[in-house]
Amino acid sequence: MKKSIIRACAVAALTLAVAAPATAAERVFVGIATGGTGGTYYPLGGMLAQLISNTVDLGDKKLSATAETGNASVANAGLLGRGEIETAFVAADILDAAYHGKNQFDGKAQDKIRALGALYPETVQLVARTGAGMSSFEDLKGHSVSSGSPGSGQWQLLGDLLNVAGLKREDVSEDYSSFSQSAEKIADGNLDASLITAGAPTASITELANAHDITVLPIAGPAVDELLKVQPYYARATLPAGTYKGLDKDVQTIAVRAIWATHADLPEDLAYALTKALYENTETLAKVHVKGKEITLESALESISVPLHPGAERYYREKGLVK
Template identity: 30%
Template sequence: MRKVMAPILILLTLLLAGCGDTKYFSVATASSGGTYYPIGVGLGHLWTEEMEGIKVTGQSSAGSIENIDLLRKGEADLAILQGLIGAQAIEGSGSFEGNPYEDLRSITMLWGNVEHFVLMNSKVETGTLEDIEGKRFSVGPQASGTEESTLTIMEGLGLTKENITPEYLGYDDTISAMRDGRLDGGSLPAGVPVSSVMDMYASGVDATVLEVTDEQLEEINSIYNTWYRFVIPAGTYPGVDEEIHTIAMPNFLAGSVEMEEEDVYNLTKAIYENLDTVHSIHSSAKEVSLETALDGLPAPLHIGAYNYFVEVGLEIPEELIPPEAK
């Protein structure tokens, strides 16, 4: 019996020793029907396959606000967040009024929510965001991320709901209401191309995507510094033969300052040394690139990510340099 048990005990000891060398991380995403979840799961697979001794799993959640709570409580190690929510969290404003999360750290921008403020051409005056004043305009479903970002953009322009006749419609319903003459325009932020905006142009709705001036971008970022310039290429939408100069907010990868420097360095490096794999995860993940890695990030970089980006030659804006590096 002893001769039989001895090899088994040795094998178990080796297995347990091996398990002790593995680090387990979770990345908080959102509901399984959206974009955050498949990208988070896909990144987890990439890290697990490419990094020795690392296992990363995707974790479904209610989205950015809950993800901040999960990071704060140590119930998630990483999270995908909307830029505006990250800015509110670190500043202790908006949904986090009086309860800042100063340990939040950015790792990298992933892909952008591109602002599409659409307006019937009969109501267009300057062709920029200021044209929504006085119009029947959908700000997005109540209590949605669309409504929150739209109202923040309006605040940067000196506008409130009192300056428009607000409606609270989803994307497809917004275009339908415009087509029927019941609505002048609406806010439709999403990754390019947005299917409802495709439908708007393809079905002959006489409307346009409004542009954002540099001055308007600066004013919007004075509220929350998380938007960046985005140019929609000509030909993206049917019949639109010129570039559309708008702005975007990042969906970004974040973690806590408490994550080990070496781990975050290696996680960041694995993303950018395996971009072909990253781009195959989801259509939105095709935007991941070193050229946009720092765009719109609302919180300082984690020291591990900072070290990687310095190593590959990126110029780090002052506001993104982590206190740990100063």
């Protein structure tokens, strides 16, 4: 009797095991490499992951997208080049350098990188302790400033800014903290300033400004003309008054556009579906994140200097953006 029961249970279990794949939808996983939690890449990436998970139709397959924290543009470009992540957010200048093997990628061209589309401008924000006595970029001399990890896009930008301002890295005490860590150090009085390139308002700066007096130093003047020759993917920009508590006047600075990128091995139909989902649901992103308002189909090809993924290109051709 017991053997019969055991055999019946085994047959039932086997039947369920065989039948389950026929009824469960196959899952397609898509990761979005973003940045640290104190920036804009991560929260916007999370919202984009939820959006495409809910809207992309792959027929009998189910898309599951997730945003993953990371070390931002340079690290993300490397992940794409090695095919270790499906998609990522990368600043336009870093994407160009990675694909063409320049700067941090000298001799290591990531030629499998492909673009899905442009997102929003990332604003360069030079945040300083109000008590540090600085009112211009040149005032960084003799002070401590965070530029992010060595070799990062942020680190490179600080070097370029110092150069056009007639300064050297040796003229500042350089710190390599993340956005959140540098904000904490400024709050504690252990750091004078931090260079932060991210969509504004940036979470780490908002939190800092709500509890402490801060100054946002302008990046402007003739030196910027020289900078734009070295960094052609940057453009002049304005950080509006009221972006942060205590910011009573507009601040002149620069910005670079963020790009949603992938690699050549992503299936064409999937790349098409992701691109379509983004640009046909920008109103939804705009309702949940302020930077979503700046993502538009009209600007989808701005600052892109690497090949489009064929799936994305197919979508843009349908929309008349590509001939």
